[in-house]
Amino acid sequence: MAERVLMKGNEAIAEAAIRAGCRHYFGYPITPQTEIAAYMAKKMPKIGGVFLQAESEIASINMVYGAAAAGMRVMTSSSSPGISLKAEGLSYIAGSDVPAFVVNVQRGGPGLGGIQPSQSDYFQATKGGGHGDYRMIVLAPASVQEMASLTIKGFNLADKYRMTSMILADGTIGQMMEPISFEDAEIETYEKPWALTGTEGKRPHNIVNSLYLQPDQLEKTNFERYERYKIVEENEPMWEEYMMEDAEICVVAFGIASRVAKNAVVAARNEGIKVGLIRPITLWPFPTKPLAAAADKVKSFISVELNMGQMIEDVRLATGCKRPVTLCNRTGGMIPSPEQVLESIRNAQKGE
Amino acid sequence: MKTTQILIAGFGGQGVLFAGKFLAYKGLVQDKQVSWLPSYGPEMRGGTANCSVILSDSPVGSPIITVPDVLVAMNLPSLQKFVDSVAPGGKIFIDSTLIDAKVERADVEVFYIPATQMAKDAGFSTLANMILMGKVMKECDAVAFDGNKETLESFIPAKKAALIDMNCQALQAGYDF
């Protein structure tokens, strides 16, 4: 096994991106993700890469758009208010079918909100955020190790499907340090015949574009794009199941909430309550299969979230509302304690 | 299977985050499962700062500590804020140079260390944090005391290497207190 090093989650993303072949980073400072930019500013010039602090979030995502269209592995990172500003660019990137990698280390909202950890951009990440029919692959790391591994995975998936991959992390996982080992990154390479390289007089010009003034053409393009999304939904859902074999109650949680929930599951098991955890790792595509299967076995679900209840809607959809789903949450930068989650589990056990 | 949850709290600038980092690296070197979580915010200096370190033989669940086994308090507001959250049977380490108050709980073990004064007297006035870490390592068997120098060398940048010996002395002073 590779050597274990201690790293902050944000730094793990930056290092993994470099290992994944990313040599271009465009960003704008915002708490709590700034370590990513700082790491890139230090490293990129030494490895022949580009770190550029843009004048705004809007400019940085449009720089990403240009670099992605030029065929490069490129990224930007931000936190909630900054991602709202990037929404325009994310929509253009989706409409032009170029691959990009974007990190959202979430903080509380709406508005300027706060700077403490949150998961309240779940809707924005999984249901759109920018205008138009489009999807992003949304990856939710729950550890520093996953910040790295899902970054590498994210770059590969982006290139594979010509989509944006977004890491949806939060301030806790961004700021915390854990041991991590960098196995050799598995870099998948894909041909990019559509990229802007200059024609060299050898081929017709490539056009990277999201404008279709003929509605039938735009519809056709959207239909084709959603055929591709269907393949993603079929092949790419990722999740973790924990103590689900005999579970009668299923806790659903992602990211930092799943770490808290795991503690609560262990504590509830010690009280003799048969409870397990399903942790979505991809939030889009949402892992509907294991949840649908669980709905045939368990009495009820508890969605643990750092928001006012956003993923809970996908849990209800995935389970066809066969079983009750309750919410255990904190918001605004607060994190539920294991005791709070345990209390929810006890209540579920009592059928409340 | 042992898990120790350590909360270190004080003013910004007292080396709270560094002290926690040191323990985390000790854990790393000793093949423990480790997590280190800082409070973060706009107060870079002078505001309150704390960090949560978990050292364990099994994978760490939540990195957020709500019920610490060990509390290191480097100022009065931190002690007041966290004293009641310490687990029964837990340990509290207090910099008694800066904190006059006594802990009134009977179900915890309390150590009063005049760390700031000791650091001043020994000529390394900024290392009260490491004196406290020395004492923590002595009283809690979360990580072994051996190999401090190697641990420090593993994460202190070369340009600050001159400080390593002093840090080791501070750890020793705390251990011997």
Place this chain on the structure above:
Amino acid sequence: MAVVFEKPKSLTDVQLHYCPGCPHGIIHRLVAEAIDELGIEGKTIGVAPVGCAVMAYDYFACDMIEAAHGRAPATATGIKRCRPDNIVFTYQGDGDLASIGMAETVHAAARNENITIIFVNNAIYGMTGGQMAPTSLPGQVTQTSPYGRDVNHCGWPIRVSEMLSTLEGPEYIARVAVNNVKNVKNAKKAIKKAFENQIAGKGFSLVEVVSACPTNWGMTPQQALAWVESDMLPYYPIGVYKDRTAAKEAEGK
């Protein structure tokens, strides 16, 4: 028979969609001629704006990308930083460059980003049907200033070339016009220079082309060209506003 005039290679055969009398066609041709003459078509990447020139990606034969409104300098930055050996230009109107995209414009200039910007100033939003632009003249009647632009209410038109030339960053800032043959010839020279600067690695070069919009100005093409001379050019004088290399050479003499 000798060929005395032909379509530049760097333009495709796609029919332009511009209104009768619109100078965009002339400006496209000047850009394409410059690319042809410098022999850079095979490595040029163009960035189209949002506005009347939105479909420029169909007209230029080099690789093209369609940027979000105002963001062309940022998108061009992304491309140029990835492919420094390619030649990257943007083609933008006044609403795109001087209103919604002002921040991107100013900061690309401040960075001396090694790109070429063709800035077409016709003092109006054309594509959306003739609204007031950041460069509409005081008193100018548009759809959204139906009583004439009242500077006490919505401020003064922005002289982009003058403003950018106060920055340390950019290499070359010039304003030209295309309302008569002499001005068209000078416009061509400035545009070509803006590309030559990029090839030589000198940095940010912007050519502001004072243009016309007969359709939305409610004029015949002839009237529009006359209005450029009588009203536009006095507020937006032709000239070279910054030329770092020339200034250095003059200093050396």
